[in-house]
Amino acid sequence: MPLYEYLCENGHKFDRYLKLANYKDEQTCDCGASTRKLISTPMIAPMFEDYESPIDGRPITSKQKRLDDMARNDCVPYEVGIVEENTKKLKTAEDKLERDIDRTVDYSIAQMPTKQREKLEQELKHTNIEFVRK
Ligand SMILES: [Zn+2]
Structure with a gap:
């Protein structure tokens, strides 16, 4: 919708959005006075x-x-590059989570009573899980 500029008889200047079909309609100022349209390039506001x-x-x-x-x-x-930036942040956060989980698992195993730890190692031998200590 184009934006038109008006000047009322009392000197008030104001802008008003009008549909192209209504651009010739008389516009009344908020003070009640009649107006005339100022000659300016109408600005087109995106709908x-x-x-x-x-x-x-x-x-x-x-x-x-x-x-x-x-x-x-x-x-x-949305801004250009925001997806790439967030993907990078997410990857960093996932890597950190992975390291934290590994550390927690290692710590928990190290804290187990020897007997329980040996039982767990026996159980893991019968699975396809590779148990790597870093
Ligand atoms: Zn006025």
Whole structure:
């Protein structure tokens, strides 16, 4: 929708979005005075299409509601490179988790009473699990 600029008889300047079909309609200022359209290049605002939040189903009817919805659901607007960056972060976190699990398992086995540890080693011999101590 194009944005038009108006000046009222009392000197108030304001902008108003109008559909192209209505651009000739008389516009009244908030003060009640009649207006004239200023000659300027109309700015074209991208149309906002209403949708339901894919997360909680709330109706999203404006850019502000979209930003609120994203903030409420811990989302960020898409930026170039964000997927690659998050993939890298996720890989780093998974590697750390893997190391932590290995360390915890090693520690738990080391803390076992000798008899229990030997039993576990016997059980693992009969599986296809390779038991590697680093
Ligand atoms: Zn006015």
